Amino acid sequence: MNQHICQKCKATYSLNEPRWKCNCGSILDIEFRPIFDLEKIKQRKPTMWRYREAIPIQDEANIVSFDEGFTPLAEVDFKGKTILIKQDHLFLTGSFKDRGASVLISKARELGVKKVVEDSSGNAGCAIAAYCAKAKIDCDIFVPEDTSGGKLAQIQFYGAKLNKTPGTREDTAKAALKAAEKDYYASHSWNPFFLHGTKTFAFEICEQLNWKAPDTVILPVGNGSFVLGSYIGFNELLNAGIIDKTPKIIAVQSTNCAPLYKAFKEGLAEIPKIDKKDTLAEGIAIAEPIRGKQIIQAVKKSNGDFIIVDDSEIKTSLKAICRKGYYIEPTSASTTAGITKYLERAYPDELIVSIFTGHGLKSTEKMLKILSK
Ligand SMILES: Cc1ncc(COP(=O)(O)O)c(C=O)c1O
Numbered sequence: 001m002n003q004h005i006c007q008k009c010k011a012t013y014s015l016n017e018p019r020w021k022c023n024c025g026s027i028l029d030i031e032f033r034p035i036f037d038l039e040k041i042k043q044r045k046p047t048m049w050r051y052r053e054a055i056p057i058q059d060e061a062n063i064v065s066f067d068e069g070f071t072p073l074a075e076v077d078f079k080g081k082t083i084l085i086k087q088d089h090l091f092l093t094g095s096f097k098d099r100g101a102s103v104l105i106s107k108a109r110e111l112g113v114k115k116v117v118e119d120s121s122g123n124a125g126c127a128i129a130a131y132c133a134k135a136k137i138d139c140d141i142f143v144p145e146d147t148s149g150g151k152l153a154q155i156q157f158y159g160a161k162l163n164k165t166p167g168t169r170e171d172t173a174k175a176a177l178k179a180a181e182k183d184y185y186a187s188h189s190w191n192p193f194f195l196h197g198t199k200t201f202a203f204e205i206c207e208q209l210n211w212k213a214p215d216t217v218i219l220p221v222g223n224g225s226f227v228l229g230s231y232i233g234f235n236e237l238l239n240a241g242i243i244d245k246t247p248k249i250i251a252v253q254s255t256n257c258a259p260l261y262k263a264f265k266e267g268l269a270e271i272p273k274i275d276k277k278d279t280l281a282e283g284i285a286i287a288e289p290i291r292g293k294q295i296i297q298a299v300k301k302s303n304g305d306f307i308i309v310d311d312s313e314i315k316t317s318l319k320a321i322c323r324k325g326y327y328i329e330p331t332s333a334s335t336t337a338g339i340t341k342y343l344e345r346a347y348p349d350e351l352i353v354s355i356f357t358g359h360g361l362k363s364t365e366k367m368l369k370i371l372s373k
């Protein structure tokens with residue numbers, strides 16, 4: 001039962017080989033039956049590894065962890081409506097990506113991998129670099145040239161080799177794919193172990209709500225590591241009989257880069273080529289998300305929807321959230337702008353959960369630029 005399975009040709013592979021794509025070139029998922037022993041979970045440390053038997057790492061000794069997770073679920077007021085917000089900007093590296101990195105680098109250690117490569121708009125690169133530092137695994141990170149300085153510094157201070165790549169975010173992904181021909185690809189978009197880390201968001205929320213699912217989750221989406229992880233997590237809890245429904249997923253994209261929104265709204269069979277423009281939301285500006293169809297299926301199956309927000313809405317929301325004492329990065333404010341938009345159609349007692357995905361301190365130049373305008 002515990003195996004990789006190809007989304008396209010359905011080939012299966014052992015989880016014990018260092019593999020991140022199928023021989024046919026397509027994307028892999030993991031078939032895995034998680035176990036939830038609620039009594040055991042309750043007695044453990046408040047970290048994401050309290051769901052140990054629901055995470056596909058075999059040997060305890062291989063776990064690479066900084067006791068991350070179980071972030072506070074804060075009550076934040078949006079024009080009179082209380083939204084519960086997971087504060088994942090408080091992770092060790094300043095973004096939710098630590099969830100995926102902890103599981104993926106644990107797996108890399110389990111496989112005896114000596115070197116990994118990853119491409120990122122910055123945050124996933126920071127997370128993979130930090131966990132590689134702890135695991136003593138060599139690490140090459142590819143990022144676009146215009147990535148925020150805070151993220152560039154962080155990646156290098158962790159000891160990773162930084163490859164600033166000219167051109168678009170897509171050119172960065174291509175450069176990493178080339179490097180991944182010889183080294184293990186610790187990709188948050190290709191490698192399914194990452195999703196089995198981000199899924200702990202769903203476990204934590206349900207536990208924090210006394211093992212109840214919210215009605216709705218509002219989440220940012222670029223490559224979908226968060227939307228897909230959440231979808232997997234909620235469905236694992238549903239299948240285990242712990243919750244009796246899964247939440248609607250409302251996925252937020254930037255107006256300037258919204259291929260998934262377009263495909264969803266227009267009922268397209270393929271993710272369309274789009275004319276990507278610059279956006280404050282650098283973390284979700286993904287023109288060619290490789291799991292695009294899977295993301296759309298997940299949102300559809302959850303009875304959810306896509307929302308787009310423009311830079312002016314992101315700016316307004318960022319300022320409003322910071323004035324409440326939460327310092328988040330502009331990408332993260334795309335989600336809060338999405339919350340404001342969604343509330344126009346929410347019903348009065350709808351239980352809505354969302355997330356702060358990244359810390360403001362990472363994007364000082366962008367934050368200062370927003371202040372000066
Ligand atoms: C702060 C922040 N929020 C959201 C996202 C979106 O995550 P994903 O691309 O996996 O959908 C990212 C990705 O880098 C990010 O850095």
Ligand SMILES: [Zn+2]
Nearest residue numbers: 006009022024
């Ligand atoms: Zn295949």
